Amino acid sequence: MSSPRVQKIFEGMPDQLKRLGGYTFKLSDAIVWQGRATAGTHSGKDACVIDLTSATWADGNLRAIIVATPASDKNNTAAMKTQSHASGMFIDGSVSFKVYMETPEAWTDAQANFSRLLQQHIVGQLAAPCEFYFGTNDAEPTVQGVNGAGADSAGLTSAGTMLPYGGVAYPGGV
Numbered sequence: 001m002s003s004p005r006v007q008k009i010f011e012g013m014p015d016q017l018k019r020l021g022g023y024t025f026k027l028s029d030a031i032v033w034q035g036r037a038t039a040g041t042h043s044g045k046d047a048c049v050i051d052l053t054s055a056t057w058a059d060g061n062l063r064a065i066i067v068a069t070p071a072s073d074k075n076n077t078a079a080m081k082t083q084s085h086a087s088g089m090f091i092d093g094s095v096s097f098k099v100y101m102e103t104p105e106a107w108t109d110a111q112a113n114f115s116r117l118l119q120q121h122i123v124g125q126l127a128a129p130c131e132f133y134f135g136t137n138d139a140e141p142t143v144q145g146v147n148g149a150g151a152d153s154a155g156l157t158s159a160g161t162m163l164p165y166g167g168v169a170y171p172g173g174v
Contacts, residue, residue: 003046006068006095010034010048013066013121017052020117025052032063033147040144040152042067046095047146052114057140062114063102065143068095096129097122100141100156103134119162127164134159 014030017023032055034048045067052062071094099118104111115132122130135141135153142149 003068006046007034007048009068009095009126010046010050010066013048013118014050014052016121016125017050017114017117020120021113023052029055037067037143037145042069042098042143043145045069047143049147059102059138060105060111061102062111063141064114064118065100065141065146067098067100067143067146069098070095096131096161098131098133100133100135100143100153102139102141103137105137123162123164129161129163131161132159133157 011031011034014025014027017030018025018027030050030052032049032051035046037043037045037047047065047067050064050066051057054061057063099115099122101115101118102111104115106112119130119132122128133156135156139153139155141156142151142153144150144152
């Protein structure tokens, strides 16, 4: 079962990106996949694949894989989280985000603008900490267990965690 709160955040992202970037895509087609990651590092976490270009990936698509990580203490102590007694899942709470994208061909092209708009929306409008990971240009970004992917993209490089204005040294969540 996915977190309804996080899934609503994901569902609102394409509309905000459309407003920020002046895009003209059909909103119902922008979310390619959403749910819980089923394997790998992010197993059990809410995730989605947003593609403003096409449901089928091609080099240059405006595609991002977004994973919501529940906020916790520094050591990710399970005892510090509240679980639902009914299903054993963590109750909706604060999340931070990890975003996986193809490295733009040039930092002045449409993909670069898309990554800046995602940063503006997540860190600026949602006031959530966000860590961007960029993969190889010309290679589809994948995260194991998300949208049927069997493995993470090779060569994903972190651009670091960006905290919202006035954020503290520890990235908690929104």
